[in-house]
Every structure is written in structure tokens, then in C-alpha cells.
Amino acid sequence: MGSIVPFQDLNLFPELPQTTGAPNPSVVTTTAPPTPFTFLTPKIEPKQEPLDEPIPTLTQTPQQRENFLSSLSNSTPNFLPNSETTPLSTNTSSSNNDQTALYSEYFRISELFRTAFAKRLQKYGDVDVLDPDSQAIVPVPEEQPPEPEPNPERALSVVVSRQNRGRSNELVRVTNLGIEDQRHFRDVVRRTRMMYDALRILAISEEEKRKGPGHGRRARGDLRAAQVMRERGLWLNRDKRIVGSIPGIEIGDIFFFRMELCVMGLHGQAQAGIDYLPGSQSSNGEPIATSIIVSGGYEDDEDSGDSITYTGHGGQDKFSRQCMHQKLEGGNLALERSMHYGIEVRVIRGIKYENRVSSKVYVYDGLYNIHDCYFDVGKSGFGVYKYKLLRIAGQPQMGSAIMRFAESLRTRPLSCRPTGYLSLDMSQTRENLPVFLFNDIDSDHDPVYYDYLRNTVFPPYAFAQGTNITGCECVSGCTEGCICAMKNGGEFAYDHNGLLLRGKPVIFECGINCKCPPTCRNRVSQHGLRHRLEIFRSKETGWGVRSLDIIQAGAFICEYAGVVLTKEQAQVFTMNGDTLIYPGRFSERWAEWGDLSQIFTEYVRPTYPSIPPLDFAMDVSRMRNVACYMSHSISPNVLVQYVLYDHNNFMFPHLMLFAMENIPPLRELSIDYGVADEWNGKLSICN
DNA sequence: GATCTATCAGGCGT
């Protein structure tokens, strides 16, 4: 069960130096504070010789600090429904009489959040299964939006503006989430990210349709998607400012766009590197930092992973060169205040990633404490504020460190991990990239005994039926409106980067009878692996699969390959006790990919091109490929999409696997195999 | 080609 711990933050210091008497020279009080407390805003402006000025800090006795910290850890008012009546313990170690009043003020936590939570608990009780249709707790307002949009395909351009509340000034920390809560929030995050990606790609393709291909600058789908979701009230965590980790977001999660971070509530600034609650909104007038992005934009940064020397912002010209002294204001002051109160900040690293042109990948690396803050001379000779951040111990391994490790594994696996490799290419060059086999926990080396299949083997009669495949005549690549686009319902299934736009019952890729080149945008899954995969042994899931490369959401991963059996063969094999795959039993996760029902009320899952229920079995007991080792999960990161390209027989599509989210390197891939008891609880088919 | 630089269109938060 989770609890929201409100921050009493700075109001707990009534005995801070008052304006009466000799003022502290390093502290200047503002005029007319709107509460009984004195607002203390240090105004130290670095002058020409800023280094002579000491860093301003509020005076605070060790006892005061102790009181504050203990009140934070002792007070865990629980806002969840079934503990709502629990009286709050207000007799904490602090002698502050105003705490009761403060507590009651903070008790009034967002009605939205509470009722949403209550509704959900009512609906699901203690059931351990999450309904994919359950409402998002955090962002979705009570009154669900509803005016029907006339045309879903064009609706992006006629989005009705809705309540567009700004960010909350309520500072909270979310702690002690139970397993079920974690799963729920994870699910909310997953679906929100899927929605963002679907909108982003849709926005780009719409813009292209409007302007015609290759005309002008490509639309900023990242901005458009965020805009649409903001208008719909679909941004997460806008109703409170969360200090510490964000529910549903795990360390190591990766994002491709700054706006995506805003939508998820991980970092609320579209460009700025320091996100903070501004002093004007804070209960005592002092700003508090909540997250930073370490992106290499400042020359004075030093980043060694667990320890960061972060440069404050400001003082740069439009070419990002340091040209003047920084000031202790905005985010700079917020970081200093966060250090003062011992409040942790989230750290997101922006890392250059090879596959993306002059673009970055953002990795959530967890929580850091600010240990020091000082004014220093930067490399260009101007004064900059520097913050020494140390990563809080006991967190999962840093995502950026894992990415670096995966990077080195790709180039020199044996020197990174001298033992454990059973094969440096399971596919024996049948795939375009090697598939590693790695086990450093036991002596199992079962996978080496199987022949490797690159693609599914279909029976000859699969090709015999429906041989009159019509191909396109697009010699220089398919364009909108070509015959192959028509076969897919008038639109291509993939964007120009080969990402799946929207899941469909089946996808027709261009095939042998098409005149288009191999680079045609309608040939994606037929080209095989694009990510270096590794089959590995784990204590939890037996054999599993992970990637050494980032897999972007919507990207093709690999085929689920096997040997297709006739009904008679399948019966024999079953009696033999062999493990068979029934492609029709995979959960229809493709329908979640590109599902925009929260945006367009009349959105319906695609039904065209349609496909009859699949009725064949696939044998993987002798020949198999890497997919067979993927684990089962009810919240998978990989989906199954049926694809046809080398024959036209609806009964025998290829089972193609696509990423449902951005999958960081070395994170285990998982599929929803469907009904659990079919597999006797096995975590993957081929253990 | 691959990498860098300049430029441009942008949106959000303060």
C-alpha cells in the first residue's frame, strides 16, 4: 500500500532568524510575507569579483535541521482510502506548534488522486490482475472528454482545447508502494508512453501527407504529441510535484525526447536542465529542485557516474558559450535550497546515441543527494555555480552504466566477460547479426543443441494457395496510395524509420512480386535482426533474451520462428510430448500499439486487413530461433504482429515481434504468451 | 559517407 508523504519542507522552521534585531548579513528578507513565517531569500549577486563572496546559506542550528529531518521520516500520513481515518501522529520530535495546521493543510491532497485511487480499489479489490482498460490514476480527470471528433485520421489538427491547468505547487514524496500499486503505475506509464509514441508518429505522417513527401522541414512530432496530450489532460503527475522517484518509472528507463520526460512528469522543463518548484509557489518562498538533466551542455560539468559535479544554469550566450557570471537564482538557488534541506533530486542523463543523428537518449539514473555547492571559476574564466551530487546508495544499477557496459560488450565481449559465453553466434551467421549465448550462473547449455532457424518454415501448400500475388510497380520505393499501401487499408504499417505505426490483424509487406527495392519502407520485418541479441541464463526466468542495443518502441526485433506443422503432424508431435507453439494463442497485444482511444473517442481497433483465426501449430523442439527463449509476462515489452510477405496465404502469417516500449540494453524481453495454463506456468516455452 | 556547425521552428515555465 502506498502512501503520499507531503513535504512540510521549510515551514517547519518558525524560529529561523527573524527580521527583528541585527539581520544576518547573508540573508535578506523579502517584504510583506503572506504567511506568519518569514520568507528568506538570499540575494547574493555575484559582482565583478564573485569569488570573494561566500556562498549564502541560511543559518540553521543542527537541532533545527535534526527536527526537520526527523519530522519527515516520522510523519507518514496515509492518504490511501482504507487508511484515511488513521489519525495522524502529530507529536513528532519537533516542538513546532504549527505542525498540526500544516498537516491538515497538506492532508487536503488532490481530490482527484484520492477518488481515482478509491475507485480503482473498489473495482479491483485485491485482485492481482490488472485490467488493461483501467483508468489512469494520476492524470485522467473525472469527466472524461468526449466530444466526438469527426475524422480520427485528421483529428490531430482539430483537437479541442481542454482544461489546461498548470503544474501543481504541492510538494509530495511517494513511498512504500505495494506490489500491486507498482504494477498499476507501471501500466499507466506504459500505456501513456505507447500513446505518446503513437501520436508522435501519427503527427509526423499526417504532416507528410499534408505537405507531400520530402517537402520542407519535418514536423516536430515530439512536440505535437505532447501538445495533444496536454490538451487532453493526459500528462502524468501534473497535480503534484513529486520529490524522489516517480511511480511507474524505473531506473534505467529510456526516453528519446525531452517532451516525453515532461509528459511522464519525470522532468517538467522542455529545455532547461533544472526542474524546480519556484519560490513564488513554495510555501515559504524558497524554491526546491526536483530533477536535473545531465546532458553535457555545460563545459564545467564533470560526470563520473555515482558522483557528478553539475554546473548551474545561466551565463551562456546563444552559442552555448560561457560569457558571464552565473547568478544564484532560479534553478541554481533551488539546487542550493535542496541541498540545504537534504532533499534528493532525480538525475536524468542525456547520452549521445549512435543510431540517432545529432540526437540524444535520456536515461533515468535514479536519485542523488546534493552534498556541496560552491562558486567557482569555470573553464572560460567566468563564475559558475557548481553542485556536488552523490548517488544515493542501495538503488538498482544506473541505466547509463548499463548502457556503457552493453556498448563494450558489443565490441569486445570476451574481454568484458571472460567466462560465461557458450556461443558468440548461435545463429552461425544465419542472422545478419550474431546472437550470443551466455550463462554465468550454472552449467546448463541446452540451447547449443538446437539447429538455428532464421525464419519460419512453412509447408509447401502454404505457398501453393493464393499464388497470384499482386505486386506493386513502385520502382523507386513505395509511396502513399500505391497498391501495397491499399492492401494495408490505404496506409503503410511502418513509418520512415521502420517503426510500427499501429498494430493490425495482419500486415502486408512488399514481396517478391513487387518492383520496389529492398530499401522500400514497406519492407521491415523481412530484413531480419537489427539489434544484437543475447540469450542468457537467469535465476528467475531460466533462459531469457536481452538486447545489447537500445530497442526503440515500435521497432522490429525478430521473427518467432519454428516449423509449421500440418494437423496430422501436430497430433503426432503432441503425443510425442514435444512442445508446440500455437500462434493463435498469443494475446493480441498488437491492438495496444497505436491505440488512441483516449484521444479519439470513436477510435476502434483496426479490423482490416482481416485474418481468420489461426489454426496451425509450430514445432520448436528441434529447430528454433532466439525468440523461443523469450519469457512470458502479463505486462510484456514485446508484441506479436502477424506479417505476410513471401506468400499470400492468410492461414500462415509470420509471427513478427515488435517492441512495445523503449527497451534499454540488457533488459529482459518478454512476450504475453496468452493463457497461462497452456504453458503450465513455464516462464518461457523453451526452458 | 560520417561528423560537425549553423540555422531554424518551437514550446514550456518563469
Next chain:
DNA sequence: CACGCCTGATAGAT
């Protein structure tokens, strides 16, 4: 309301 900000895509240079 203007402006600053550790964007992101693209064209052109090297």
C-alpha cells in the same frame, strides 16, 4: 508577456 533554456531536425561544410 517576453525571454531563456543542457531541443531536435535539417542543410551545408569539411
